[in-house]
Amino acid sequence: MSRFFSNRLSSLVPYIPGEQPKDTKYIKLNTNESPFKPTQKVAKAVEKQAGLLQLYCDPECSDLVIKMSEVFGVGKENILMTNGSDEALNFAFMAFCGEETSIVFPDITYGFYPVFAELNNIKFEQIPLKDNFSICVDDYISVNKNIVIANPNAPTGIYLSLHEIEKIVVSNPDNVVIIDEAYIDFSGESAVKLTNKYDNLLVVGTFSKSRCMAGARLGFAIGNEKLINDLNTIKYSTNPYNVNRLTQSAGLAVLEENEYYMEKCREICNNREWTKSELKKLGFCMTDSTANFIFVSHGKIGGEDLYFALKNRGILVRHFSSEKIKNYNRITIGTKEQMEILIKTIKNILSKH
């Protein structure tokens, strides 16, 4: 830390992203990326835009927003595009929280929420998950604070029904409820359809997982026009050209073949269910994940030990050191072939324990 660093932020602990090895020798199951490449249409779109890079991108992302509006069935005025969904989340923390308004979220969830809160000087409360790692909906009824819930939650993958989400939204009419749907396309129904009914519901999404574009950084928020206007006030006070020209065109190309990407999601869900059943046969405990990852532990080998054993054998998964989940690993679902190698490798590891 330099002697110039802000006193207020001096105890800020940044988010630690999953390992991003620069070589490709690993089967990479640690950051919930898709195992599938985007199609050639994306390559053609970005190549074309490369010849226009001298010009600023459209700060309104107009073409992309028009297509988003069609795919998600909401008005253009209900959409904000962002530099990854992290930016959408950070903007929402900045816009709707503050000295007067704190925020609550589960104790086990996306690790960036407490960081955004600390960064923006926002008081927050972490509500413990139940012993089975599920969210207790009653804990969020009439809390009179802003709420952020990842649905399905990470790293558990457990999904709250739309009915449960709606109960939370209805019972906190004077606060914003943010539903972070990074993994929704592998899971249940999206809360987007509730956004025209409730002015206090903001849904955040990303192209990183189900649309195979983690490297392009494209996220979005969908909600009531006034909420979106507020997020735009933050965006135009931070980085008006937040989504670059290449990413805008890639996002548009992906949405034009949306059905292809949704088909790939179904393939990943099939691989997930197969992997779960194989791991159960091997004695693993797991949550009922509906995401593109599973969250598993085994009585015979500790979470960190399994992480290192897999890494030594060329498979990267994600281990979190926090006490409550230290026996678990979060494993991204890849291709069927990758999952077969995973199972074979785990069998080999267990045979030595």
Place this chain on the structure above:
Amino acid sequence: MSRFFSNRLSSLVPYIPGEQPKDTKYIKLNTNESPFKPTQKVAKAVEKQAGLLQLYCDPECSDLVIKMSEVFGVGKENILMTNGSDEALNFAFMAFCGEETSIVFPDITYGFYPVFAELNNIKFEQIPLKDNFSICVDDYISVNKNIVIANPNAPTGIYLSLHEIEKIVVSNPDNVVIIDEAYIDFSGESAVKLTNKYDNLLVVGTFSKSRCMAGARLGFAIGNEKLINDLNTIKYSTNPYNVNRLTQSAGLAVLEENEYYMEKCREICNNREWTKSELKKLGFCMTDSTANFIFVSHGKIGGEDLYFALKNRGILVRHFSSEKIKNYNRITIGTKEQMEILIKTIKNILSKH
């Protein structure tokens, strides 16, 4: 504004970017873009990366930072890459200013500085330029506040010598001096060479102007390792994957042909001097701009009138409504052909006044 918007930010006035018309019918001289496209090498680089978009980008931008280090002659630990230089500036405001540390900058300069200050709840003071629109260096000596100076300044294009910058840096040893060098490649010597001498100097730059990549969003900060570490603390608490995969590869491709882009800068400088001399013949007043834009006024036609007259004739320039500069327009320097059309059009406009 929604009823949920943060009280503290309720009077925030966002930055208004220059017009970005979606058609290409205008000669666009309003946002200081380069009139030159990046080379084919960039198109090839981004096309290749499109096939890897399913993977997160390298949060450390390692390959790009290695090349930056070579081109700018500083250590890798002295460099942070950002999503446009706006992000680098915002991070610096967040990291080094706060309740205890306010910031000063000229009253006429890049319009985003007061917005970043308001956004982050930072007290700021705007120091008036001299009547000739130049910065009075003495006003910044021993101010004991953080300082941000665009050099050359915008929208005036006036350059402070490295000697003057150094005087300011030396006289404020307990505060960070941020030099925003968005336009330095069209101007004088860069302050980057002073960064290894002073731990309180941060230089911010961009690929948007001299490197023809406004649409890719790539900026950077160069400074003492501890300053860069602080900015990284902010980055990893905001958006660890801030620079996407496509932009990282485009930036690398541009730096690999750096001399081509610097040659284009020299061409723009030649066009600038030609345009200045033509406009002087027509009776225009102007600052001694050393950027890729000029800042001009004419006794016979008001700034806004000239703006509209040019727009009606297919040429977009930038007019600022603030009282002190409302008689002026900022005109981006384009190709020689574009500048010839500009001069011809202005002659035509003046002949009717």
